[in-house]
Amino acid sequence: MSNSRQAKPALYSQTLLAGLWRENPTLRLLLGMCPTLAVTAAVKPALTMGCCVIFVLLCSNIIVSLMRDLLKPHVRILMFTLTIATFVTIADLILKAFQPEMSETLGPYVPLIIVNCIIICRAEACASKNGLVISIIDAVGMGVGFTLTLCVLASIRELLATGAVFEIQVLPLARDGGWFVQWAAMGMPVGAFITLGLMLGLVNIVTGKKT
Amino acid sequence: MSKIKQFVQQSWLLIVASFFFGLLIAVTDAGLSPRIEQNKVNKRNRLVGALLPEARNFVALDTEIQIESAGGKTEKVEVFKAQSESGQCVGWSFNASGSGFADKIELVVAVDAKFEKIAGFAVLSSNETPGFGDQIKGDYYRSQYKGAPAGELKLVSIGDPKQIDSKIVAITGATVSSEAVVEIVSYFVTQIKEQMQKKGIIGNVQQQAS
Secondary structure, eight states: OHHHHHHHHHHHHHHHHIIIIITOTTTTSOOOHHHHHHSOSSHHHHHHHHHHHHHHHHHHHHHHHHTTTTOOGGGHHHHHHHHHHHHHHHHHHHHHHHOHHHHHHHGGGTGGGGGOHHHHHHIIIIITTSOHHHHHHHHHHHHHHHHHHHHHHHHHHHHHHHSEETTEEOSOBGGGTSSBOOOGGGGSHHHHHHHHHHHHHHHHHHHTOOO | OHHHHHHHHHHHHHHHHHHHHHHHHHHHHHHHHHHHHHHHHHHHHHHHHHHSTTOOEEEEOSSOEEEEOTTSOEEEEOEEEEEOTTSOEEEEEEEEEEEOSSSEEEEEEEEETTSSBEEEEEEEEOOOOTTTGGGGGSHHHHTTTTTOBSSOOEEESSSOTTSOSSEEEOOTTOHHHHHHHHHHHHHHHHHHHHHHHHTTSSOOHHHHHO
């Protein structure tokens, strides 16, 4: 009895930390690459995208976990897609209502969360096999892990492309008498590929992965 | 009968979930759509305000303006009268849309009070290719419309973009998007002008000239 009481918090913290580092969806599982590359030119859109993904992931994991015993094997993917599409549509409407400019900046990438592999992967791998609490913790861990990665990537790109982070000027620009020359390429798709590649290489060095 | 039973057994959850999720989206949409619409109005007012700097207030026309769309159907267009602080008409604005290179292009067009010159346009929504077609939002392209005659416009590949006339110089690498905007603006401006002249809202420029 006492073992099971101790095991549960350990399992919860393990599940939460898995999303942040050991099974980080972007850096370790290489899932959700489309928004990772597309919306990380600045921190604000990256953070908004991360929050949308957390919302959808949390809602879809809750629903899938609650109906896991009713799911028939051949309709399960259809059910996952239906659930995810519903919450993505709701997230899109909320964004359009309360953050119209950000909604325009993110453009089609919010509706494209429907095809984000992280969400369907967590529905299949975790929520359809586990209880509500584990599914919620998994969604929070994976969502926060994804958001943090996006924000780190976006911070590097925004800093090198504009000399600012979160639209706050950090480096003195050469055109204003400072020393920093804006590196426009970092704000373009090429900057996303290079930064992500370097980040993945760094993660491989840290984890000692050889191939 | 057994087939129907099997079908229901296999798919009842999907059917129930579809209704439930549909209802959830409908409720959210009903709750948020007034705010989304208000956001669109605010954006249009802000964009038109930049095109007609003297405008302080926008009043929708009571008279219904209908134009014929490309498919032969009639389409209702909401025309707004831009008024200065003293209530004087300083121009007109309306939404115009048509097919672009990748998707539908939605514009807001402003013309002067006499409907003789275009005051400019701004893009409400478009999905044109980044770096190419999306340059229709840029000053290089948009400035060519400011002061252009409110009538048929023509797209040319070579010319002076600073010369303000009915010729619009295309964006290099984005001819389809450039042409789409020219067609949308020309079509809506000429059709709305004709309708407004017929209804006596604005004077007939040709008659006045003669």
